[in-house]
Amino acid sequence: MIPIANPIIEDDEIQEVVEVLKSGFIAQGPKVAEFEEKFANYVGTEYAVAVSSGTTALHLALLAAGVGEGDEVITTPFSFAATGNSVLYTGAKPVFVDIDPQTYNLDPEKIQEAITPQTKAILPVHLYGQPADMNPISKIASENDLFVIEDAAQAHGAIYKGKMVGALGEMACFSFYPTKNMTTSEGGIVTTNNQEMADKIRILRAHGEKERYKHSVLGYNFRMTDISAAIGVVQLKKLDKFNQKRIENAAYLSEHINEIKGIKAPFIMDEVRHVFHQYTIRIENGFRDDWIKFINENGVGTGIHYPIPIYEQELYQNLGFDYKCPEAEKAANEVISIPVHPSLNVEDLEKIVQVLEDASLNFI
CATH class of the missing domain: 3.40.640.10 (Type I PLP-dependent aspartate aminotransferase-like (Major domain))
Incomplete structure (x- = not known):
């Protein structure tokens, strides 16, 4: 994994x-x-x-x-x-x-x-x-x-x-x-x-x-x-090196993910350095749980950041919070984070892309 x-x-x-x-x-x-x-x-x-x-x-x-x-x-x-x-x-x-x-x-x-x-x-x-x-x-x-x-x-x-x-x-x-x-x-x-x-x-x-x-x-x-x-x-001495590796890993993933149907790669604003604490893709066909199960079963870890808007958490519901943020709610149902950390090697990146390609073939 x-x-x-x-x-x-x-x-x-x-x-x-x-x-x-x-x-x-x-x-x-x-x-x-x-x-x-x-x-x-x-x-x-x-x-x-x-x-x-x-x-x-x-x-x-x-x-x-x-x-x-x-x-x-x-x-x-x-x-x-x-x-x-x-x-x-x-x-x-x-x-x-x-x-x-x-x-x-x-x-x-x-x-x-x-x-x-x-x-x-x-x-x-x-x-x-x-x-x-x-x-x-x-x-x-x-x-x-x-x-x-x-x-x-x-x-x-x-x-x-x-x-x-x-x-x-x-x-x-x-x-x-x-x-x-x-x-x-x-x-x-x-x-x-x-x-x-x-x-x-x-x-x-x-x-x-x-x-x-x-x-x-x-x-x-x-x-x-x-x-x-x-x-x-x-760690602070190594931060720039860690971040550069994250950025390079993210660039590799985006280059290949942009060619895979059903997945939306992260958007990067102009005039920013995005340091990719998470590399978060978006599943566009509504079958996120199936994608996650397939990706995990094929040896790639995932996370959901974040599955529930804060105001929908039980604590906030009990406190009477009543908000509707449609874009946040939609994202919460579609995002998946995949590995981008500095420890990844070329073989890891190739495997991640291959698993995502296989997932696309299964669910698109």
Whole structure:
């Protein structure tokens, strides 16, 4: 089976972790500070604050922006549940706006009509590694005095019109879960050019402490460890290489998939670098489950990202959420992610294409 994801951990990551363990300083310490500085430099922001996960990064960024009870945050329903859940954690309400059917990202043309006096922020997701269309989103936000917080959990190293993802809004949030384009085993980070925001997040991630044992606000234990940061320092050095391999793998797949009936290859916007956290195809004949079964039985792993719009999840239904986003609902029923990770070799890519060709012959 060719897996849908395959984290690459090599001897240099292991050696860095061993050095941290030998140092005796395994909680948040100097290695976290080093990782923060290097990640901020990579993205092109003044500050980066490392935390325990991508979800906690979103939670703290929203809190730092002052999002709370009675506020609304505009976001996409076509994402991992953490995007919406992080808004709920603050006491605010996620307001779901439909997606662009080509990019699967938040459709800027639908944002304005969702803005109310309670709207505090816009939370676009750079889904699958392709940047959301940030210029019109930022323009709408500026005209309505709203924060823009990027959910960049899947877009490490992606570029939008010459600028790195992570430096396009007031804040941006990355995840370092093992399947991401780079990992720290678990972890997240918030990037920003706003010192006040960065300082708030540093306090909130550590029990609300401004000084040791002096708690000024209600905070959390959302810190990253030096063990995780040690992995991140090494992975960051490899990120561009990992991404380039993903891009090359995606180009090979698209070249061949465009010739296969019944499958739609991913669309790439102009003036972006799509870093292909996922390579997500679309099945156009309505028999997705049959395609998945066939593909898996023939040795290729798959995923569905994502099968249920967030507002249709049981949690949101129980909370009374009532939305209709036709493009998100249609995509949820048609997308399949197939392997694109850097570990794939030529034989793997040839096999993936052959299996998809055989599937097409069976179902078209």
